Amino acid sequence: MELKDRLKLARKNAKRSQKDVAESVGITQPTLSQLESGLITSSTFLPAIARYLNVDLYWLETGKGEMLSKNEKTEESEFSNVKINGRKLYKIPVLDFVQAGLFHETCYDGINAKGETYTTYETLRPKDVFSVEVDGMSMAPEFMPGDELVIDAALAPKPGSYVIAQNGGNESTFKKYRVTGYDEFGRDEFELVPLNPDFPKLSSKDHNIKIIGVLVQHLRRYKY
Missing domain, CATH: 1.10.260.40 (lambda repressor-like DNA-binding domains)
Known part of the structure; x- marks a missing residue:
């Protein structure tokens, strides 16, 4: 075999x-x-x-x-519905949304990170992985303030991906990536879509939007 x-x-x-x-x-x-x-x-x-x-x-x-x-x-009990997670942990920087927007422009090296956290996400380019915390309600109820997002800046978005994107200034936003068509060069024309309908969409036809990275893990804390 x-x-x-x-x-x-x-x-x-x-x-x-x-x-x-x-x-x-x-x-x-x-x-x-x-x-x-x-x-x-x-x-x-x-x-x-x-x-x-x-x-x-x-x-x-x-x-x-x-x-x-x-x-x-290991023999499992008939009541067992969990498994031990033996994955290796990797240290990554925690950035705010301004730092996320500058990630590629400054070749961000983690010196000024808000903090550090760990992820089980594996990639050949670990320096392109960082974490941000959700701020605001534009992606509620799927993503709530304080939720931790692990972002891979080396990945290209696909239709339906959740992305960190930059529009004009340094500060970034977290939205769903929706392809609406293609330009004369075959590049995606897209919208950044909030999951909360009370917030507006952003279109690449109307704004100079740069995709910073793609969501690969979502972590949420629960109150006790």
Whole structure:
């Protein structure tokens, strides 16, 4: 059994689609498809894929040993509906929305960050990942003030992505990315859409909008 076969077996046993796996580990679906078809025979994302599918990395890479990870081998109670999260934590800066708007322009290095936090999100470009806290009610009720957002500035937005964007000045905004058409060069024409209908949309036809990064994780605190 080759890597492609083990990968397909692990994904099917976990009842996950290629899209699920790709989005969770931060790769494109075509890249995962190439791994499963044998066009690519290795990837630096195999550890992340193994963790997501709850299989042993050594088995996934070599075919030797046992398929299931140690966490999966533990017998589960009929009442159990949680799993131990064994993912590695990565330190990232916490920025305010002004700093987020300057992220690429100043080659932001974290010196003046509001603080630091940790994420399980994995990428080949960790310096392009930062966190911001939601401010205001324009994205309520899905995103509330104080919610933590993990943003990857290396990703290009897709229709339906949630993005940090800059309009004119330094301060940024957090909105949903909706494609409305294409310009003469084939580039997206888009709107930045608030989830709260009491707030206005912003159109790239009317404003010079720059996308800073794409949401990859959303963390919320709950009151006790």
